[in-house]
Amino acid sequence: MGQVFRDSHWDRNHVVSRLLEGVKLPSMVRIRQNFDQTKIEDLPAAIHDALSQEKICRSIRPGMRIAITAGSRGTDRYPEEMCAIVSELKALGADPFLIPAMGSHGGGTAEGQALMLQNLGITEETVGAPIRATMEVVQIGSNMDGYPVYIDKYAAEADGIVIVNRIKPHTNFRGEYESGLMKMMTIGLGKNVGAATCHRLPMDDMSHNVFAFGSAVLKHANVLFGLATLENPLDKVRRVIALTPEEIPEQEKLLQAEAKMSMPRLPADEFDVLIVDQIGKNFSGPGMDPNVTGISGNPHLKLKPDVQRRVVLDVSDESHGNATGIGLADFSTKRAFDKIDFDAGYANNITSRSLAGGRIPIILQNDLLAIRAALYTCDGIRTEEARLMRIPNTLHIGEIEVSTALLPTLSATACIEILTDPYVWNFDADGNLF
Template sequence: MEIKKGGSVSKLLADVYIPRMFKVKQIFPRPVIKSEDIPNVIRRELSQKKFSRKIKPGMNIAITAGSRGIANVAIITKAIVDFVSSRGAHPFVVPAMGSHGGATAEGQLELLESYGITENFLKCPIKSSMEVSVIGTLKDGRKVVIDKNAAQSDGIIISCRIKPHNAFRGKYESGIMKMMAVGLGKQVGAECVHSQGMGKIGNNIELIGKTILKNAPILFAIPCIENSFDETCKIVGVDSSEIPDREPELLKEAFSNMPRIIVGKCDVLVVDEIGKNYSGTGVDPNITGTFSTKYVSGGIEVQRTAMLDLSKESHGNGLGVGLSSVITKRLFDKLDVEKMYPNCITSTVLESARIPCVAADDKEAVQFCIRTCVNIDKENVRIVRIPNSLHIEHIMLSEVYYDEIKNYPDLEIESKPEYMKFNEYGNLI
């Protein structure tokens, strides 16, 4: 597809006014565990008798590692590995990420490596395979599967993050149960969880997760929760018998730590960069309000969204572009459908991979969104610009918000309004 600058589209957008923008700081509570303290926190948690007694000398212990951009994930994983080793057992790591990484063992290893999770760093093997073992059957006849290497181990430790999901609401969302049902299930298990559509996914996660708890050697989980600044703020051990009751409590805590765009409403949202390291759908809809399903709502109320670039950590997986109104040619050229479409086939959700309007550059993407907004004051268009959906402490607002900041005690002005600067290629500086 040819996207050229200076054609009829450029001419239609040339006179669209882009207002001045100013920087603000969003103020959120900030409980945090410092990176250097994480190994001690994990050691203290796992030294509790109910956990430590389960790890015996000579046991082969599988430890999960997922595909999300979890803060300190390499440090957390290594701390668990080190504790298992200290008990005389033999740890190994398994990628627990469903169909991510292009649904290949090599792609999942590549994802872990991009997070710093390597055999050299961990000092233990990483066993990456898409093979699964059947460990149970649901009442409707569906097979429950988990990673073959994990199934053959003497015990499994679930390491994950608990967080609100971006496409459904339920008793269990992103967390321990989902890591078992979808992550450990690899592509086959993930497809089973999603097979009845997003309206049933919450129920499937619970049914499959409880079947795995019953039939697989799950020892315990050690999930983390993050604060509004993408920082680790809680790490807690959860015994296998406690998971069904304890996880919903931790999910409520995770909800309370979620950041938000405080102004609550805008005409145009500009996202500098999307990526799998920010959210499973490139941007977190709980922040941006751009959901791929009808089973969840929230985030900022917005009419048009421009997404400008794709992170290198995504390796071409641009899921989330379909939630945008306009993307840039730069982002479009980085898309790798071999990495994107396996997720769609597995999840049955196609919306997040659909290609929206493509603009020649950043400037035209923003103008495209402004021009196509309806029922707004185009001389005082309300624009919010964020670097990504994970780091929103410092954001930019258009000038119309400037005199309204006094109404938002959790916003601090950090700069005077200035016009956005674009380079010779029309991209933001």
């Protein structure tokens, strides 16, 4: 169930439940999207090979205190990755430590950010190095546009910094630089202050801003190297790339273009209802990835799929009440609402100036009512023939559920495998699916 912050009460007079009781749900089937499954089997070995390159290891001297950035995303084999980096640096005689590098996430507090890492399996015990969390920053200079550049105090005091991040399309803007090493230097290392400085600038210029701030960090801070990962559509690491500071700006553009080619998507561009079992910061920065759901807090970003109604059923335990993204749904549940820690989410919403995800959708008593309401309010459909998809979250869409009405649309898609015969929904006595 996760941490619950309130016990809300809805539909005391059963008006809504009576209104929706005749809504019929479509039959469902489970399908598999057969994405490219190329992945690195031995991640520590791949990291060893990357960091053993002369261009990388020559930057490390015995006794150096090295800060390693640790972000807030639940990436593939994250503790194993960070442990391997720590081990390689120790083997070269360095004294590494980790710093939470996640802007204003974790409620914008050092304790909250350390807790986010802990819940992703990142602790001193699992990675073999201390976690040093602070929200204090140091101004290290200005960028090419004249804006001040800030980084984490402990990173600034270290003898060197290692930038670690996954490269992938961003959820709220497009450009040559999106999520990756440059953004980690801009937003992650910048903490609340640095993130706010960048986010106050126009969203349409965000890719340039990430380049401008990231370039300034490379110029004014002692970045030793960057370690980037690329994932396959099933979110498994398929490439590990170590880059010198000089290589990062140009190589990241190429890696971002490669990452876009591997971005997983839902197998239809238009349907009636999307049900997301869980949202959370461990799945995507905005709680649910707009590249999957087709809706973003940025109204200028045109995305697929086109969906009439979206339903969010729950907030992940790992998100610790940060329900950012729930506002992009049309309907949600009492279970999800009762988990919302407004302090955890609002600092992030306001800092990023992405307000839509922090709003509250229509809240209904249980999963059944939320799904029925979504179907009831769709235009031009018979609810039992609705084109509907249900996904566990936006990070894991390899196996999903679709209504039988969608099958003719999907049958021409070679990468789809139907796993079950049609079945009816299985709600418990409280009207919930889980």
